Amino acid sequence: MKAAVLRAARDVSEKPLHIEEVPAPELVPGQVLLRVRACGVCRTDLNIAEGELPLRKQPLIPGHQIVGEIVDGATSELPLGTRVGVSWIGGVDGDCAYCRRGLENLCDFPVFTGYTVHGGYAQYALARRDFVYHLPAELDDLHAAPLLCAGIIGFRSLRVAGVEAGDRVGLFGFGASAHLAIAVLRSWNCEVYVSTRGASHRQLAASLGASWVGAEADKPPVELDRAVTFAPSGDVVIAALSSLRRGGVVAINAIHLDRIPEFDYDRLLWGERQIRSVANMTRSDAHDFLSTAARIKLKPKVTVFSLDEANQALAAIKNDSIDGAAVIVP
Ligand SMILES: [Zn+2]
Numbered sequence: 001m002k003a004a005v006l007r008a009a010r011d012v013s014e015k016p017l018h019i020e021e022v023p024a025p026e027l028v029p030g031q032v033l034l035r036v037r038a039c040g041v042c043r044t045d046l047n048i049a050e051g052e053l054p055l056r057k058q059p060l061i062p063g064h065q066i067v068g069e070i071v072d073g074a075t076s077e078l079p080l081g082t083r084v085g086v087s088w089i090g091g092v093d094g095d096c097a098y099c100r101r102g103l104e105n106l107c108d109f110p111v112f113t114g115y116t117v118h119g120g121y122a123q124y125a126l127a128r129r130d131f132v133y134h135l136p137a138e139l140d141d142l143h144a145a146p147l148l149c150a151g152i153i154g155f156r157s158l159r160v161a162g163v164e165a166g167d168r169v170g171l172f173g174f175g176a177s178a179h180l181a182i183a184v185l186r187s188w189n190c191e192v193y194v195s196t197r198g199a200s201h202r203q204l205a206a207s208l209g210a211s212w213v214g215a216e217a218d219k220p221p222v223e224l225d226r227a228v229t230f231a232p233s234g235d236v237v238i239a240a241l242s243s244l245r246r247g248g249v250v251a252i253n254a255i256h257l258d259r260i261p262e263f264d265y266d267r268l269l270w271g272e273r274q275i276r277s278v279a280n281m282t283r284s285d286a287h288d289f290l291s292t293a294a295r296i297k298l299k300p301k302v303t304v305f306s307l308d309e310a311n312q313a314l315a316a317i318k319n320d321s322i323d324g325a326a327v328i329v330p
C-alpha cells in the first residue's frame with residue numbers, strides 16, 4: 001500500500017514525510033483492518049513530524065483522525081463495510097489506577113494512533129475494535145475526519161473549562177478545533193469571544209456566530225466565564241487568564257506550549273481562577289461529541305490533500321494558510 005512515512009523528525013520545510021510503498025498491515029486479534037477513506041491532519045501530527053514530541057516508533061505512519069471502512073476483522077457488531085472513526089486514543093490497558101477511576105484519558109499505558117502505533121496517512125490501517133466509533137450517516141467522510149481529534153478534544157476542552165449554557169466563552173486561536181467548538185457553544189446559547197491572528201480566521205469566526213472578534217493581542221470587551229486556548233503559546237494562556245472573571249477557568253488545548261511566562265498571581269489567578277490542561281480524550285467524549293455533531297449538523301470547513309501532498313498539508317497547518325481543517329484522502 002501507499003503510505004506517508006516519517007523516519008526522522010525535521011522541519012516541515014524539509015519534507016519529513018516520505019511517500020512510499022510499504023506492506024499493508026496484517027490483521028491482529030482484537031483489531032479491525034480499515035481501508036482509509038479520509039484522514040484528518042492535526043497540529044499534533046506537525047509536532048510529531050518536527051520533533052516537539054519525541055518519536056516513539058520509527059519509522060512511523062502518522063495520522064489519528066481516520067475514517068475507514070472495515071475490510072477484515074469484522075464481527076456481528078462491526079460487520080464488513082461498516083464505516084468507523086478512529087481517534088488519538090487508540091487503546092488503554094483498562095487496568096491502571098486512572099482507568100479504574102474512569103479517567104482513561106490519563107491511562108498509564110495508552111496507545112496513541114499515529115504515534116505509538118501506525119496511523120492513517122496510508123491506504124490501510126489497523127485499529128483496536130473497542131476503540132473505533134460508529135459514524136452517524138449525517139457525517140460524510142471528509143467532514144467526519146476533522147471531528148475525530150480536533151472536534152472531540154475541542155469538545156472535551158469545553159467540558160474541562162466547565163462551560164455551562166449561556167456562558168461567555170473566549171476562544172484564543174481559531175484553527176481546526178476552535179471552529180468546531182464554536183458550533184457546539186452556539187448550540188448551547190453561549191456568547192463566544194474570539195481572539196486570533198489572521199484576518200481570514202477572524203472572518204470565519206464572525207461568520208460562525210462569534211459575538212466579538214479581535215486580533216491575537218486584543219482583549220475581549222467583557223469578563224469571560226470560561227476560556228479555551230488553542231495556540232501553542234504561553235503568552236496566549238496569560239492573555240486568556242487576564243480576561244477571566246473570578247472563579248473562571250482557562251483550559252489549555254495544546255499538547256505542547258513554548259513556556260508559561262511569569263505572571264502576577266494577585267491580579268490574574270487569585271479569586272479562584274483556574275488554569276487547566278486538556279489531555280487526550282475518553283471514549284465517552286467521542287460518543288457524546290459525535291452524536292452532538294450529527295444533531296447540530298456540524299460541518300467543518302475542509303481543504304483536501306492527496307497522500308502525495310501530506311507534507312504540504314502539514315505545512316498548511318504550520319503556516320495557518322488554510323481555514324478550518326486539512327484532510328488527506330489516500
Ligand atoms: Zn489505564
Ligand SMILES: [Zn+2]
Pocket residue numbers: 042043044045064088149150
Ligand atoms: Zn490530534
